[in-house]
Amino acid sequence: MVPKSIAHSSCRAPAVLVRLLVAGICVWIASTSNVAHAQDKNSQNDRVTETKADVGPLEPGPRKAAKVRRDDRNWIRRNAGLFFIVLHAGWIVPMVMIGVLFHRHQKKKEEQRRTTLGEVAQELNLVFQEFPTGLSLATRLSPLPQFAIGRKQQITNLLVAETSDVCINLFDYQYTTGHGKNRRVHRETIAAVLATDLKLPTFHLRPEGTLDRLGSMIGMQDIDFHDHPEFSNAFVLKADNEASVRELLDRPLLDHFASRPGISFEATNGLFVYFRKHKQVEHTVDAMRAFLGEGFQTLQALQERLERV
Numbered sequence: 201m202v203p204k205s206i207a208h209s210s211c212r213a214p215a216v217l218v219r220l221l222v223a224g225i226c227v228w229i230a231s232t233s234n235v236a237h238a239q240d241k242n243s244q245n246d247r248v249t250e251t252k253a254d255v256g257p258l259e260p261g262p263r264k265a266a267k268v269r270r271d272d273r274n275w276i277r278r279n280a281g282l283f284f285i286v287l288h289a290g291w292i293v294p295m296v297m298i299g300v301l302f303h304r305h306q307k308k309k310e311e312q313r314r315t316t317l318g319e320v321a322q323e324l325n326l327v328f329q330e331f332p333t334g335l336s337l338a339t340r341l342s343p344l345p346q347f348a349i350g351r352k353q354q355i356t357n358l359l360v361a362e363t364s365d366v367c368i369n370l371f372d373y374q375y376t377t378g379h380g381k382n383r384r385v386h387r388e389t390i391a392a393v394l395a396t397d398l399k400l401p402t403f404h405l406r407p408e409g410t411l412d413r414l415g416s417m418i419g420m421q422d423i424d425f426h427d428h429p430e431f432s433n434a435f436v437l438k439a440d441n442e443a444s445v446r447e448l449l450d451r452p453l454l455d456h457f458a459s460r461p462g463i464s465f466e467a468t469n470g471l472f473v474y475f476r477k478h479k480q481v482e483h484t485v486d487a488m489r490a491f492l493g494e495g496f497q498t499l500q501a502l503q504e505r506l507e508r509v
Contacts, residue, residue, distance in 0.1 A: 313372075316483040317357045323485050324492070326370075327360040337369060341392060344466040344473060345404055350375035350386070361492065366395045368495055370488065372480060389481040391474045391495030398502060401448060403439035404466035405457065406477065412436045425449070431458040448505065456501040460494070474498055 321328035341347045359370040369392040424432040431454045439445040474495050481491045
């Protein structure tokens with residue numbers, strides 16, 4: 201479900217780097233404590249050895265060389281803490297810097313996109329909201345499967361074209377999946393169309409992949425139309441009520457979707473969303489106008505189908 205508070209959240213350097221840095225400091229503290237204890241013990245042994253050497257006869261050459269090597273090893277022990285810091289700083293610091301630079305680059309891209317989309321909205325005479333206020337749109341969209349995926353769901357850069365009967369919303373949508381090294385932030389541009397006369401059953405379709413074909417062989421739901429193989433081969437279609445969807449999707453409507461490979465479509469009574477999975481529309485006037493046109497053409501195709509009843 202889309203959370204009740206959808207607000208802008210700035211990107212941060214990966215938390216795992218911070219945890220590694222803290223862990224490194226803790227290990228260093230423990231290491232230096234052990235080294236200090238060992239240094240005290242070695243220093244006592246060295247003092248005893250040196251005292252014995254002072255009162256004894258002159259050391260022969262090999263014994264002097266052994267003492268030099270022992271002094272070298274003691275120097276390494278005495279500086280183990282510094283060695284540990286340099287060793288770990290050699291990879292922790294670059295990783296933190298990469299995270300910070302990526303954060304700045306991503307933030308700059310988002311700001312540039314936001315500014316450009318504001319200009320696009322003015323040119324197309326649309327209402328623009330950087331961070332939509334209120335929960336009305338999020339609440340309306342929450343029953344659809346796309347808005348139940350992942351966490352940290354966020355709607356930004358909302359462009360609205362509205363008449364007395366229809367409201368078309370174009371917006372950037374992002375959400376997060378996975379954790380740790382498998383964490384991914386997914387971004388896409390979605391057209392959400394709300395119209396009171398859209399009496400639609402609840403269903404959704406998306407591009408079909410190899411795993412989907414295997415899934416359908418073992419009984420997972422995928423509604424196929426044997427008289428329209430182009431559509432059935434291109435999409436996975438699922439519905440709460442298969443009979444009502446089969447009745448809605450006549451030949452012209454199947455042709456409409458089949459001519460748009462790669463799109464995802466989700467509908468319920470009074471609204472639908474139209475998008476390409478994990479794809480953002482370019483922030484140019486031509487690209488946004490074309491995407492707006494795709495959503496409007498789909499609305500027309502559905503309205504014409506409802507008139508053919």
